[in-house]
Amino acid sequence: MIRSAVTISLVSQARGGPFVYWDDLAGxxxxxxxxxxxxVELFLPGPEFVDRKYLRSLLDELDLSVAAVGxxxxxxxxxxxxxxxxxxxxxxxxxxIREMIDFGGEFGAPAIIGSMQGRHTDQVPRPTALGYLxxxxxxxxxxxxxxxxxxxxxxxxxxxxxxxVTMESGVDLLETxxxxxxxxxxxxxxxxxxxxxxxxxxLAAGEHLGxxxxxxxxxxxxxxxxxxxxxxxxxxxxxxxxxxxxxxxxAFPDSDTAARQTxxxxxxxxx
Ligand SMILES: [Mn+2]
Numbered sequence: 001m002i003r004s005a006v007t008i009s010l011v012s013q014a015r016g017g018p019f020v021y022w023d024d025l026a027g028x029x030x031x032x033x034x035x036x037x038x039x040v041e042l043f044l045p046g047p048e049f050v051d052r053k054y055l056r057s058l059l060d061e062l063d064l065s066v067a068a069v070g071x072x073x074x075x076x077x078x079x080x081x082x083x084x085x086x087x088x089x090x091x092x093x094x095x096x097i098r099e100m101i102d103f104g105g106e107f108g109a110p111a112i113i114g115s116m117q118g119r120h121t122d123q124v125p126r127p128t129a130l131g132y133l134x135x136x137x138x139x140x141x142x143x144x145x146x147x148x149x150x151x152x153x154x155x156x157x158x159x160x161x162x163x164x165v166t167m168e169s170g171v172d173l174l175e176t177x178x179x180x181x182x183x184x185x186x187x188x189x190x191x192x193x194x195x196x197x198x199x200x201x202x203l204a205a206g207e208h209l210g211x212x213x214x215x216x217x218x219x220x221x222x223x224x225x226x227x228x229x230x231x232x233x234x235x236x237x238x239x240x241x242x243x244x245x246x247x248x249x250x251a252f253p254d255s256d257t258a259a260r261q262t263x264x265x266x267x268x269x270x271x
Contacts (some may be wrong), residue, residue, distance in 0.1 A: 069111060
């Protein structure tokens, strides 16, 4: 069964980004539960920012799960990237991600590599960048396996990376590199920009699909843009997808409205 999740950001430097809830962890989790979400996806400044016992007690009390944890703060705050020209920055990027894998792993949640993949540049040509990325996914995928969770890799749109922008290129990266325990994240906002057909993109991801960012064409909550969700839901059903569809959307017009709109659309499509 497909499960619902909603994003919570505690990263002040990411203000204005596509996260539904902000700043107040306990209050946001309370709202997520009241609205009927199964889980929360957490975007945190780092692995030590939230006390683990405190988070565990909130999850138990509210009967919520952690769907995934983001690693983008490594880029947003520390300017780290797995494909940086400077090797210490690449090493620190891996270390930051390992620590986020350990944090998420404690809650049975995978870590997501999105912006931390970086991009190819004049200094780091495409084959070199793809080599760095593949090597990192190898190591970090195996590392995540210690917690019995996968690692999640997210192709992004062309304005955010120039490495993998479609599901097909993500599959190619994983299969060519023989990368194990790494799943793909299908973000419907990025796919709306890059894929010929979003449904076909999902089917191309196939067994590699591990997580979905559930959002409309304009990055508002599902139902607030011009995305055709029926073929998307049909493709997920065809795949037998049983992971999360997680609302990574702007808090527009406000957090509660975006969350309520998301769960309403989710129920229409998947319940
Ligand atoms: Mn995303």
